[in-house]
Amino acid sequence: MVAPGALRVRRPFITLLAANALSVTGNILSILAVPWFVLETTGSAVLTGVASFATTFPTVISAAFGGSIVDRLGFRAASVLSDLASGLIVLAVPVLFLTTGLSYPLLLVLLFLRWLAATPGETARKAMLPDLSTAAGVRIERATSAYDGVYRGAAMVGAPLAGVLILWLGPSMLLLVDGVTFLLSATLIAAGVPRVRRGRREPGGYLDGLRAGLTFLWGDRLQLSATTMIVVVNLLDTGVTQVLLALYAREVAGDPRAFGLLTGALGAGAVAGTIVYGTAGGRLPMRLTYGWAFLMAGVPRVLVLAMGAPFPVALAVTAVSGFAAGAINPILAILQYGRIPAPLRARVIGAMTAAAYAGMPLGGLAAGALTEVVGLGPTLFAFTCVYLLISLPPFVGRAWRELDRSQRADA
Template identity: 80%
Template structure:
């Protein structure tokens, strides 16, 4: 989250261009598609814990290189794009590995998967809640380049925590058939499971929109409307705060809620209100309140998706299918930053926010109308 705030502001500060900020967003999102598509086979070969540790170590070194070069020999914009590309190329295998090991760790700890999935997502949301407003303040205090030093160190700490504090988890038990065959196996499984295919399609679009909002539109809003980078951090932070609360509530009560209706309503509320309130030019305190409400709704989305994956994906295919779904979910993200930056430059921030609101609304429809979503209330055991 520190990177997601510091890098757009760094680019805006050094170039003053919304289009170049969108291009930097492209460089941070496009490699995740490649990495997620082909990295799951590497995760299987290395093992879940080792893949997580190596991913964080390499990512941390690359992040540290950005401010180090900027403050010493100089950092050109093309070189920044290359470093951003490499940094996100190495990050996704670690995320896949940590998600794939969660069911086994939960079983070993005697924790229900609903509670474990909610806790896993809640920690991520909590990091957003804390780091986003903190990053907004630190951008003013120490500058975005120095802030990236802090971000690089956090990757190294993550590698240390996972390497020394997480039990070794057995590998999938299935040997790799090669990168292309592994990718094909994941795609075939996903294509046959229409519920997960529909859910992935929704996430493709919403990730596209969220990338444009988070990495471009909020930065432009903070600069052009609020005239304060702390607004960027506060909006992102209260979204995370609401999501933490929503995740906690779902972890406690999710087993008693209808999954399809819960998912559909939360998906709708997570996207539409927080962008619409900015488009309508509401007072900033009201924008913060609505954003927190949207975050609360978003808190249930990832745990439900996680439960859906763990219930329906056989263990030997877990890393490969999750990697395939991650790659598919990320495919629109590079377009989101470019679209937000380009449309803002052509039509203005207000029109862009309204356009994004409309798409958020349309993409929230499937759980309410598609028959395949009825299966969400009747999860199948993995392997069926």
Template identity: 45%
Template structure:
């Protein structure tokens, strides 16, 4: 698909999917690799904040570690889209996983040798952030092509991708809580490094010969002007739609709040009021398990409901209630109930956003648009953990929880307040021309699109309800 003045290189676009009999192995490989990676992500979600709290005793320093891990994610997402296409999605995924494995393994190795300084911990987490986002993006943008090859409907493939992530997150969180309590946070980081290595191996072997995962054939010689043009295409595509901007801004805010919750607020609440890392693992596991149920339910019946209404209800359930409940009680049971309901609501969010994105973005722009939207939704993530840590130290945990919950509630009202969100229920498959009218133009330029995120997505970093990337 192209528009007037669109900067596309027809000579090096990937060939269309083969009409041969369905082949489900590549899709299954990506799902398995994502499951392994997200399981390790859950280990990081619990292991790193607990390691920082154990070794420094300071919520503020734990927030600073989260800040250092998140800033490079944004940087790599901003500039990485064209690089993914040129080098190849398979190669980028494998390389990013291997670098992250080495960086994570170095943390406990240096600590046990008595050599780990606080700045080293921040630097190593920055390395994982820098290399994690391109690998997540490379895997997620393969889903539409692999779904076609597998003969699987796109909405079902998107739901499967998110359901696998949710299930892995639930399992990993439960495992992490027990392992941190029994073995210590540094041992959990070793296991996390192993998950990165296994994910790299799965992609290396399972996607060999898959055209959609290969580098672009016969790309033009690299030049800064060509790179800037490729990068500009992704940004222009996103900026042409008020709906896209609305989604990116909303999820940017909620992802920043989620980072503060997962890296500082919930670990501090668990340490001070809930009994320790086992309770923290239980909380994350319950949320992830119910989110898995929500994603599976959406895959079965979700398409029958209006997307905007379902998206709004899901966000209202998973957003402010956990913060307010944690602020009002220091017992486990009420928070578990609220997290269970919120998890189910969160489960519908990523499939909705992923389906809309896959319907709208053409293959030749998918990596670039995904990189731009990932950068946008993660823009506030570095500040979330930092702000949470400083607020806890300055005003106390209860004030911080109420403040974050209040902002979250206001952010989740956006789909009901702004008219541009109505187009989420009727996305078009014709994208706005790259050289078309600017954002804020007439309504006919609006398109339904989501950001891609981490779950701890995103991954994409899953936007909204998912934890931010490692």
């Protein structure tokens, strides 16, 4: 039983995790509802890919300048304002659709603004984590695993829920639920998380903040390699999640619940993987763990769809891939918190996020266009090959040997 005093000390940390779970749930609902909404109203894979572009391109812009915005507003204020803006914009989509009507160009504008507003909140919550975990007496390995586990758990619950709600309510009404989750997240952070001291803020404007973050990242070969891997995988994941899985659910499975179940199975496996890594991660070789996790997280789950395996087999393989993915984000977070100076944390994380998101707008466009030309199966095979190639650096790259040396030094 946890003592009341200990619970009081840990309450802000727990509140941060709960608010992030709500915000992530909103993102997952939106990621599943929007492509199905576009497919339902237009029937076009290309227009679905364009909607994916409108969803992902603003995150690159927002992440690029988000670190400096967070620095100026403060972590808590940035998180609250980001979620409030995201929630209100998301609510506008079903309200307009059900009243005056919603044209496709206006939908693209709203999607652009919604994701433009969302990223600073994500950066702010991530930047708060080390200080709140230290105040709560939680080791950084467990804190990063808990943070990622909550993220994965929200995806695990939100994705199947979205599939069911699409059938029950329709994609437009699902976006109403999405908007409410952001408003609840903003309320939790505003009421339950104290201001986090950020140390001395570096002078300069928004471009100076982005430049400082990118300069630091460029000088750290290990984090640069890790970020490059994430750039490519985010591009692939965007194409898979926002276009190819929706097409698979409609054309192969014939049921939107397949879309939600596959995404949920990935999240369920990742929750289990995150728990295991949070418990035993300190005893595992970090470099090889990261390499094998990266390889298994991408290749099998897309290959099994490309091969046309029965849906239960695809679901099981996806869950195994999710389990492997559970170690990736905690290891990345440990790298960030251990190597980035506290005054630069928001700027460097913002720059890394911007870099990591840079390929995402192309993922949906590439998936939609390639599917129109060669079909769903060959597109899935092509994505599998790229997943395989981008998983190799931890096994062969020199910069990754530094991870072994730093882990031995900490032992």
